[in-house]
Amino acid sequence: MKQMRCFTAAAVAALMAGVPMAPALAETPPNMLVIANRIDDIKTFDPAESFEFAGADVSRNVYEKLVNFDPMDLDAGFGPQLAASWEISEDGKTITFTMAEGHVFSSGNPVTAKDAEFSLRRAVLLNKTPSFILTQFGFTPENVEDTIVATDDMTLQITLDKEYALSFVLNCLTATIGGIVDMETVMANETDGDMGNAWLRTNTAGSGPYKVVEWKPNESVLMDLNPSYGGEAPAMERVIVQHIQESATQRLLLERGDIDVARNLSPEDIAGLDDVEGVKVIDELRGRLMYFSANQKKEMLADPKVIEALKFATDYEGMANSFLKGQYTVHQAFLPLTFLGALEDKPFSYDMDAAKAALAESGYPDCGPIAISVRDAQERMDIGQSLQNTWGQLGCDIELIVGTGAQTLDRYRAREHDIYLGAWGPDYPDPNTNAGTFAYNPDNSDEAGATGLLAWRNAWDPGEMSDKTLAAVQENDTETRKQMYLDLQAEHQKVSPFGVMFQQIEQNAMGETVENFVAGGATTAVSYWVITK
Amino acid sequence: MPPVPPWLKKLGSTLVTVAVTILGLLFVTFMIGRVMPIDPVLAVIGERATQEQYNEVFYDLGLDKPLIVQFAIYVANVLQGDFGTSIRTGQQVSDDIARVFPATLELATLGTLIGVFLGVPLGVLAAVRRGSWIDQLARFVGLIGYSMPIFWLGLVGLLLFYGILNWVSGPGRVGIFYQGIVEPITGMLLVDSTLRGEWEVFRDAFSHIILPASLLGYYSLAYISRMTRSFMLEQLNSEYIITARVKGLSERKVIWHHAFRNIRIQLITVIALAYANLLEGSVLTEIIFAWPGIGQYITVSLLANDMNAVLGGTIVIGTIFVCLNIFSDLLYRFFDPRSK
Numbered sequence: 053m054k055q056m057r058c059f060t061a062a063a064v065a066a067l068m069a070g071v072p073m074a075p076a077l078a079e080t081p082p083n084m085l086v087i088a089n090r091i092d093d094i095k096t097f098d099p100a101e102s103f104e105f106a107g108a109d110v111s112r113n114v115y116e117k118l119v120n121f122d123p124m125d126l127d128a129g130f131g132p133q134l135a136a137s138w139e140i141s142e143d144g145k146t147i148t149f150t151m152a153e154g155h156v157f158s159s160g161n162p163v164t165a166k167d168a169e170f171s172l173r174r175a176v177l178l179n180k181t182p183s184f185i186l187t188q189f190g191f192t193p194e195n196v197e198d199t200i201v202a203t204d205d206m207t208l209q210i211t212l213d214k215e216y217a218l219s220f221v222l223n224c225l226t227a228t229i230g231g232i233v234d235m236e237t238v239m240a241n242e243t244d245g246d247m248g249n250a251w252l253r254t255n256t257a258g259s260g261p262y263k264v265v266e267w268k269p270n271e272s273v274l275m276d277l278n279p280s281y282g283g284e285a286p287a288m289e290r291v292i293v294q295h296i297q298e299s300a301t302q303r304l305l306l307e308r309g310d311i312d313v314a315r316n317l318s319p320e321d322i323a324g325l326d327d328v329e330g331v332k333v334i335d336e337l338r339g340r341l342m343y344f345s346a347n348q349k350k351e352m353l354a355d356p357k358v359i360e361a362l363k364f365a366t367d368y369e370g371m372a373n374s375f376l377k378g379q380y381t382v383h384q385a386f387l388p389l390t391f392l393g394a395l396e397d398k399p400f401s402y403d404m405d406a407a408k409a410a411l412a413e414s415g416y417p418d419c420g421p422i423a424i425s426v427r428d429a430q431e432r433m434d435i436g437q438s439l440q441n442t443w444g445q446l447g448c449d450i451e452l453i454v455g456t457g458a459q460t461l462d463r464y465r466a467r468e469h470d471i472y473l474g475a476w477g478p479d480y481p482d483p484n485t486n487a488g489t490f491a492y493n494p495d496n497s498d499e500a501g502a503t504g505l506l507a508w509r510n511a512w513d514p515g516e517m518s519d520k521t522l523a524a525v526q527e528n529d530t531e532t533r534k535q536m537y538l539d540l541q542a543e544h545q546k547v548s549p550f551g552v553m554f555q556q557i558e559q560n561a562m563g564e565t566v567e568n569f570v571a572g573g574a575t576t577a578v579s580y581w582v583i584t585k
Numbered sequence: 586m587p588p589v590p591p592w593l594k595k596l597g598s599t600l601v602t603v604a605v606t607i608l609g610l611l612f613v614t615f616m617i618g619r620v621m622p623i624d625p626v627l628a629v630i631g632e633r634a635t636q637e638q639y640n641e642v643f644y645d646l647g648l649d650k651p652l653i654v655q656f657a658i659y660v661a662n663v664l665q666g667d668f669g670t671s672i673r674t675g676q677q678v679s680d681d682i683a684r685v686f687p688a689t690l691e692l693a694t695l696g697t698l699i700g701v702f703l704g705v706p707l708g709v710l711a712a713v714r715r716g717s718w719i720d721q722l723a724r725f726v727g728l729i730g731y732s733m734p735i736f737w738l739g740l741v742g743l744l745l746f747y748g749i750l751n752w753v754s755g756p757g758r759v760g761i762f763y764q765g766i767v768e769p770i771t772g773m774l775l776v777d778s779t780l781r782g783e784w785e786v787f788r789d790a791f792s793h794i795i796l797p798a799s800l801l802g803y804y805s806l807a808y809i810s811r812m813t814r815s816f817m818l819e820q821l822n823s824e825y826i827i828t829a830r831v832k833g834l835s836e837r838k839v840i841w842h843h844a845f846r847n848i849r850i851q852l853i854t855v856i857a858l859a860y861a862n863l864l865e866g867s868v869l870t871e872i873i874f875a876w877p878g879i880g881q882y883i884t885v886s887l888l889a890n891d892m893n894a895v896l897g898g899t900i901v902i903g904t905i906f907v908c909l910n911i912f913s914d915l916l917y918r919f920f921d922p923r924s925k
Binding site for chain 2: 084095270271294297300305307310462465479503
């Protein structure tokens with residue numbers, strides 16, 4: 053059915069290319085931003101629990117953090133926000149934050165170090181999925197009262213279990229889970245000792261530029277200005293994000309001027325906007341990677357030469373320039389471009405001679421049957437079919453096993469796949485987020501059950517790379533740390549059973565008067581407060 | 586002990602039938618959900634969760650208990666009005682359904698009304714003038730309605746009537762300027778805006794609903810007109826119609842007072858079925874027109890293995906089917922004295 057829908061949508065896109073639209077009669081008000089996006093992944097607005105893309109978009113505009121990224125200069129990395137400054141102790145384990153003045157929650161309560169203490173402790177105590185971003189520093193429900201402490205209204209101290217690179221810790225605090233909530237408001241809405249978790253699922257209590265006024269699941273999110281916001285007043289006083297599933301529908305709305313930004317246009321619809329006046333498309337590199345990986349429990353796939361052959365028999369440019377055009381760029385390292393230490397080298401290109409030579413050197417010169425687990429998303433099935441074609445030319449007998457996301461993921465976590473064709477997005481904007489899953493697996497046994505680690509899911513023991521990954525998170529010299537990740541990725545490209553293929557490009561179409569739309573790059577989420585039109 | 590009145594017996598047996606039907610439907614849906622090769626825990630916590638978090642949710646969901654016990658607990662909760670929480674929206678399923686069902690009800694009702702008011706006369710005319718251009722037109726309309734994918738027609742309709750001609754408003758239930766103005770009473774915007782006297786909102790909501798409703802109406806029309814034509818042809822070839830004509834009755838009387846009266850009961854079944862189909866089967870229309878209805882809600886929930894939401898939606902749709910059946914029975918009894 054999905055393929056049929058894609059076909060008809062493409063046909064309609066072709067039709068749309070040939071007919072003149074009625075002039076844009078409607079125009080959104082100058083102080084209101086209307087966005088079409090797929091927001092059906094939002095489950096909660098609680099920063100201690102939210103871990104979805106659309107939820108992160110809301111959170112970034114509602115909650116401030118101790119440190120954060122400036123949307124107008126993402127390359128600069130983290131900078132002060134609720135914390136005006138910070139100091140690290142001599143042993144490198146205690147970070148003392150001095151709070152900035154002038155930040156106020158939407159309730160009118162001033163932001164203090166007590167709120168920061170409450171928010172970070174709460175995230176650890178609630179132990180929701182994203183809590184690992186904080187607990188990896190040794191915070192536990194049992195020790196948070198000692199390790200996360202507000203010594204007064206303006207000072208917060210956090211004590212780590214060992215020395216880490218300061219940039220690693222602060223990068224993690226820029227993630228959604230680092231959002232600081234209004235303790236008084238949240239605790240006033242606590243039920244059954246949930247620290248306001250149920251209430252914060254549908255309400256917000258932040259000091260960011262906006263507050264959520266209304267959320268209708270799968271329908272819309274409406275945000276208004278936080279009247280107490282301490283920063284410069286945003287030009288957009290109201291932001292409405294409407295859930296529009298279909299690309300063709302988003303395009304129609306944009307061309308008619310009923311929305312300002314369309315965030316999920318297909319390549320056909322993006323191409324169709326080329327000749328449309330009053331509309332522009334902005335490309336932005338995001339953090340999502342597309343990769344294939346081989347289960348090392350399968351004898352043939354555990355042969356490094358077979359993996360090398362498969363990497364050479366992949367038509368990276370062919371895919372990137374056809375059905376993935378504009379949506380993905382070729383990238384072959386586990387850190388997305390724009391991350392600290394991202395490796396730009398692309399050692400593999402579509403070279404059937406090199407692939408055949410590598411296969412001939414392997415223990416399986418005739419290849420054999422390989423099943424590729426693919427999720428039923430169009431772009432992944434297209435990639436799967438391309439792999440089926442080019443790997444088939446090596447003599448491999450390729451079968452595509454298509455399933456829902458949950459079905460393929462179940463097999464992957466159970467280490468039952470041959471080849472998994474997957475996507476991975478960073479959890480927080482530090483290189484360790486990917487290094488710690490692609491190149492780290494201290495215990496490869498089935499009993500370890502480290503389902504969160506991609507290396508474990510593929511039954512791959514990275515050997516010394518696990519130690520190198522750990523060493524990199526403790527290196528405080530940024531240049532040295534960067535070099536450590538560059539080396540790690542170069543080695544990973546050579547020896548790992550991962551074939552990283554692409555990095556996502558997000559193409560957002562918008563009215564030509566919309567300025568400063570920043571989707572968040574590879575490191576963060578969208579920032580509405582800087583947008584003008 | 587006084588004898589139980591027949592109507593009470595009938596009512597009792599109807600209620601038992603309804604309860605057993607819905608329980609059976611729930612059981613089948615519940616079991617399908619549990620045996621699907623999808624891990625419901627992962628649907629809640631996502632793929633990055635630790636094993637400890639996984640185990641916690643596994644026990645919270647009661648998945649360690651035997652299937653039949655899980656089902657019994659679910660039914661007991663439902664009987665207390667607790668449909669559970671949707672893992673996809675994080676909200677009570679009853680609240681979700683109260684929000685999405687009126688949207689579908691409004692759309693399907695208008696669609697069915699369009700289908701009936703155009704489809705029945707077209708079917709009658711096609712039968713009466715068999716072989717004429719009207720008959721050909723009815724067949725053509727029916728053929729297009731059956732063969733064209735609704736996804737295609739919806740997008741083309743949107744392109745033509747919204748994008749090019751600018752006759753109707755775009756996707757969604759109401760424009761951004763009118764959102765949140767009308768305090769919900771029934772949840773159906775056309776009804777609520779009328780009751781509140783918000784005519785601007787009514788006009789905007791009507792401008793949004795008319796295209797998807799017409800599209801659904803067209804599909805109903807194709808089905809209803811074809812069935813009406815078929816029923817009418819059967820009647821028009823009957824001997825009593827020849828007798829009526831021989832007696833010198835006007836053609837109008839023959840058609841509407843004799844032939845049409847005799848197809849009403851069959852038509853009621855057809856219309857009820859068409860209505861029920863629109864209530865639960867307009868998923869693609871809801872997706873194209875960004876219409877937050879129950880069809881889309883159940884489908885997306887099923888794909889995410891959000892079984893509380895699927896089961897809640899199943900109860901609603903199942904109850905509607907049963908109620909429509911009972912309603913059809915009542916109308917039978919009203920129109921056909923023989924069935925009393």
